[in-house]
Amino acid sequence: MAAYQLNVNGQRREVNVDPSTPLLWVLREDLKMTGTKFGCGISACGACTVHLAGVATRSCIVPISHIGDRAIVTIEGMAQDVVGQAVQNAWIEKDVVQCGYCQSGQIMAACALLKATPQPTDQNIEESMGGNLCRCGTYPRIREAIKTASAGILPAKGGE
């Protein structure tokens, strides 16, 4: 066991866990933040996606000892984020979710994409989101919602 100081959604949190513990399980079991989901444990499905220093990261394979002082942002922090709000609103507007289990990860991946590429093409979306699996097959609505969010964040220029 070792003590770790973490920056989670802008708040300082301290945990005392085994150094090998993946960030996912620290979030879920020590910090009781269950919005980040366990899907596979091997970085294959994307359900556990969080932002680590702004980068979409699979929290199920990052040991807590590797986090350092990098800021962690989870789905629970998205409501306080301008892009996060736009994406969450678009998700509701397009009624994206079905079972919903992958959607925290989808939204975290979509937010990371839009922060880096505010007006993504279909190809950008596929490249960024392709690793986030949805067993219900909500992909077409995810794509629509990303475009809706994009339009909300950066109104299209050109007078249309």
Add this chain to the structure above:
Amino acid sequence: MVASINRAEVSRRGFLRVSFAAGTGLLVSLYLEPRLSRGALAQEGNPQPPPQQAKVFPPDAFVNIRPDGKIAIQVNRLEFGQGVHTGLPMVLADEMDADWANVIAELAPAADVYKDPLFGIQMVGGSGSIAHSFQQYRELGAKTRAMLVAAAADRWKTTPDQCRTEASVVHGPNGQSATYAELASEAARKPAPATVRLKQPAEFRLIGKRTKRLDSPAKGNGSLKFGLDLDLPGMKVAVIAHPPVFGARVKSINDGDARAIEGVLNVFEIPLVKGSGVAVVADKFWPAKQARSRLQIEWDTSGIETADSTELWTRYRQLGQTPGAVATTRGDEKAIEKIAAKDRIVAEYEFPFLAHSPMEPLNTTVRFDGDRAEVWAGSQFQTVDQMAVAEVLGLKPEQVKFHTEMAGGGFGRRAVADSHVQREAATIAKRLRGTPVKLVWTREDDVQGGYYRPMHFHRVEIGVGPDGMPVAWRHVIVGQSITAGTVFESFTTKNGVDSTAVEEDAEHTRSARQTDCELARQTTSRSRARCFVS
């Protein structure tokens, strides 16, 4: 699954009840007894509950009209992506003229009142969520509305036909109005109408209208709790080392390294539905999983059926060419044999064993308190799973409080006739009496440990007429029965044909145009892979 299980006529009787619950105030609930016997009905007014009365938890609920105007509607089946958590409340709220903005949906626990009206058990499968409960929820809504209107008519010294309803408000003939919440306690004293007028489609406000899912916001902000997210005071987490082949037994365990991991509480062998395994209980998931990987287990695989994919496919292909039990025929079943080879199309399809892989790994939480137990599970089979847990714990099903948890997908994987995941969780909880324990199947467990969608081989021969259209059709399906050897077999299997294996194809051949057809299937073995695919 097909809707052929227990089509016993549903005897519906509804009445409103009033009850008081700490913190939530007055609850008015429409209570439906789906299969109450005539004897019980005759005892209406008798303060003693009739002996054959349905066992119900909670005692009174499909609809709760709360003092703040919120209307909570119980959903009688699992939500796992299909949208029933929104769909059934829409149906009920429409007939009730409830204010949709104030409707809350809740997943009902296991109870007789929540059984599927056609299947006769509480379950979801075969895409039957709306099809089976559409009429039921319409009647529930309409009867609730009728009682609210009757209460308002009394209040205003008028008749119900002089009143109209909209958005949880009853309006009277002289400009009076009262909200459903205001009328709830008076409505609760009204008898439920035996029959009730349902809306004409043109009157629908919600049914058939695009309506946003009720669970969207909570699923988009991470606040919705799935079964795997459950956190109870004092809860422990368990994982199981399952045998490398179905049915193998633990011969010896060396758990020294596993027990050395901080947070590990116990390691012990447990019986499984087939064979045995080793349970690891820890205070959290990660130490449990770490410990499991450090177990050294010697397995006894003697007497275990060995399966070989190549051999199985060879056998299935051979069976596909031989006559089998006939599911359905129309016209001349030998017609295909009279068609010249050049006018015959032969197509063969192989469907391998497949893991269902719902996004949320399988899990179940159980707490055993000696004379009662509590279960939390994303279950497609509440009735079956509740009975299984009760059996493991030596309890009656009604002593097992069974909560239906939101599930991240299912695809039939959460509808397993032998309830093996729930049995495993109960077996561990029995040993940890008084402590809630959450059993987590990892993704590897699910993919390696089954149960799988059974492997199937289809051989289709189609005779083509001069106009290029089919004139004869023979469709042979070879595969395992998912219900053989289970309580479902007597409902699903007739004359050697498991209807769950042929339902879609039987429908298609029935609807084929002027075609002589035959649909046959055979069961090749009774092992493994007992999962429903919805």
